[in-house]
Amino acid sequence: MGNWFSNNSGTIVTDVVTIVAIIVAALIIRKITLTFIHRAVDKAAMRAESKPGRFLEAGLLMGAERRLQRTRALGSVLSSVASAAIMIIAALMVIDQLHISTGPILASVGVISAAIGFGARDVVTDLLAGIFMIMEDQYGVGDYIDAGDAKGTVEDVGLRITQLRDIDGVVWYVRNGTIKRIGNQSQGYARAIVDVPVSYAENPGRVRDVMVETAHQMFEDPEWKDSFLTEAPTVAGIESIEGDHMMMRVTVRTAARRSAEVARELRGRLLMAFDEAGVKVGIPAAAGTGT
Structure with a gap:
């Protein structure tokens, strides 16, 4: 040795x-x-x-x-x-x-x-999916997304797990490899759609004029200006006719994640404007019902 x-x-x-x-x-x-x-x-x-x-x-x-x-x-x-x-x-x-x-x-x-x-093929799939999600910028922290099994606000984006918090405060941990589709409500723009049932006896042109004026007043309101994009509100007119009422629709392009609050405010303003103009709003009760 x-x-x-x-x-x-x-x-x-x-x-x-x-x-x-x-x-x-x-x-x-x-x-x-x-x-x-x-x-x-x-x-x-x-x-x-x-x-x-x-x-x-x-x-x-x-x-x-x-x-x-x-x-x-x-x-x-x-x-x-x-x-x-x-x-x-x-x-x-x-x-x-x-x-x-x-x-x-x-x-x-x-x-x-x-x-x-x-x-560990599931882990590898999750990691690869996470890498491509980040590279393609499909979503980020703060975005509100619909990931299929869960939807909510993104709190963390990892290579394997995406963490969401839903409207009830529940935290969801979603494996990236299981996400087959993503609906991102925080990118680009959103659209607020307001449908108001109006009595069939009303003049559609008059109702449309009230809706146009109300929508544009809100569009020009400094408190709500930032919630809209540059495109002015569009009143589509009669969306449908059902029995004793017709459904009038107005659509507005809003900033991402602002559509719900814009729709609520616009709906309230339309009801007030219809009340002042004497326009009958609502669906009449069915015949034979009542107290």
């Missing part, structure tokens, strides 16, 4: 030094790479915060906060991938330096990886 060690001491020392050098080099390269990625992400985040939101006719599509969240999430994914790749390459180099054949090891790792991948 002593003779073998003395005969191979030079090779052993060389191998140890080489292994140490590989480990140190891998750590240094990993540190430099992560630092470069973090600086790039920080610069991109600063540009995201300083750059104004992108606007089209439909309204605000993407704001600084959404771009910031998206940039940091993608930077975290890139850092993890780069770190894993560097350490795997370093481990293979160390194994090779120990004069161990990497072929059987790689084959075994491939079989184990396949087994783990098959068993």
Whole structure:
């Protein structure tokens, strides 16, 4: 044993030094790479915060906060991938330096990886879905979304789990891989639709004029101006005729997530305007009913 060690001491020392050098080099390269990625992400985040939101006719599509969240999430994914790749390459180099054949090891790792991948395929699906959701900016924190099984305000977007809080305050944890469709009510614009039943005996043109005037008054009201987009309200007129009443409709393009409050306010103003103009509103009671 002593003779073998003395005969191979030079090779052993060389191998140890080489292994140490590989480990140190891998750590240094990993540190430099992560630092470069973090600086790039920080610069991109600063540009995201300083750059104004992108606007089209439909309204605000993407704001600084959404771009910031998206940039940091993608930077975290890139850092993890780069770190894993560097350490795997370093481990293979160390194994090779120990004069161990990497072929059987790689084959075994491939079989184990396949087994783990098959068993954890749901986790992999969730992670991939989360990455694409973030890259495509399908939704972000603060958005109100309908994810199929649950809907509510997004509180957190992770690579595997999306956290929602519904209108009752219940927190839902939805796996990204199970989301087949997303309805986002916070992007672009919303539409407020108000239907008012009016007596069949009323003049549709007169009713329409009252609705147009009321809707435009609200549109020009400074307190509600920010809730509307540049497009003026549209009175569609008679939406349907049912028995003794006709349904009159007015539609308004609003800022995202403002449609409900705009519809409530507009409905109240229309009822007051109809009352002042003497327009009969409501569905008459069915014949033969009453107290």
